[in-house]
Amino acid sequence: MVAVENLVKDYGDLRAVDGVSFRVKKGDILGFLGPNGAGKSTTMKMITGFLSPTSGTASVDGFDVRENPLEAKSRIGYLPESSPAYPEMTVVEFLSYVAETRGFRSKDDVHNRLSDVIVKCHLQSVQSQSIETLSKGYRQRVGVAQAILHDPPVLILDEPTDGLDPNQKHEVRKLIKAMSENKAIILSTHILEEVEAICNRIIVIDQGKVRVDETPDQFKARKPGSSIDEIFREITSSKAYA
Numbered sequence: 119m120v121a122v123e124n125l126v127k128d129y130g131d132l133r134a135v136d137g138v139s140f141r142v143k144k145g146d147i148l149g150f151l152g153p154n155g156a157g158k159s160t161t162m163k164m165i166t167g168f169l170s171p172t173s174g175t176a177s178v179d180g181f182d183v184r185e186n187p188l189e190a191k192s193r194i195g196y197l198p199e200s201s202p203a204y205p206e207m208t209v210v211e212f213l214s215y216v217a218e219t220r221g222f223r224s225k226d227d228v229h230n231r232l233s234d235v236i237v238k239c240h241l242q243s244v245q246s247q248s249i250e251t252l253s254k255g256y257r258q259r260v261g262v263a264q265a266i267l268h269d270p271p272v273l274i275l276d277e278p279t280d281g282l283d284p285n286q287k288h289e290v291r292k293l294i295k296a297m298s299e300n301k302a303i304i305l306s307t308h309i310l311e312e313v314e315a316i317c318n319r320i321i322v323i324d325q326g327k328v329r330v331d332e333t334p335d336q337f338k339a340r341k342p343g344s345s346i347d348e349i350f351r352e353i354t355s356s357k358a359y360a
Contacts, residue, residue: 121177122139122174123174128172138161140328143302145302146303146318148318148319150306150321156323156326159276162306179272192268197264200280210246213231213235214228216264217232220267221268240289244256255282255283255286261278272303275303275305278307287312310347314334340353
């Protein structure tokens with residue numbers, strides 16, 4: 119569903135992403151890990167078409183993001199970091215706007231899609247509030263709702279549980295896991311227990327390069343008895359990537 123081929127992104131003399139390659143198939147929940155500034159968000163932005171790569175490319179559901187950007191983007195649900203939205207809109211107004219930009223034109227289609235995601239993301243109690251009045255946790259749920267609204271085959275989620283309380287995190291993780299059967303999902307997170315709870319693959323990116331690409335069991339086998347958090351910190355601090 120997602121094929122990333124030797125992606126490179128330069129900002130002047132700084133190489134933020136350095137030859138990143140990986141593939142994600144339907145049914146995968148890929149945990150994308152790395153320290154701050156490692157290149158995770160930049161890689162996600164190139165896959166989604168928000169940034170143009172310096173070299174290399176990515177394809178989504180068979181469509182190259184450089185050669186067929188509209189077709190590729192139509193197949194992606196993207197939750198950017200910090201979940202941006204129009205603060206003066208109500209939740210329903212914002213999600214209606216997103217539905218229309220995604221090609222839903224009839225009132226019934228828009229209503230049906232909104233009803234579905236509002237329930238899935240537990241937004242019923244705030245659906246008439248303006249986004250600027252919402253807590254960080256509710257704004258994050260609105261971000262998840264807009265990402266899944268058009269039922270895309272690929273989800274790319276940058277810190278999807280950021281700002282949520284433990285119960286809300288559990289609900290979002292449960293939703294992501296339930297959707298994974300028919301989707302390819304990439305999620306960036308700093309919560310390593312989240313990776314262990316829902317991901318079936320781990321990629322560690324550091325200094326713009328993929329350092330680890332394996333299953334959680336393979337990752338934990340690097341140091342039996344240690345937590346994912348301990349192994350991650352050892353890898354990224356010692357640079358012992360082999």
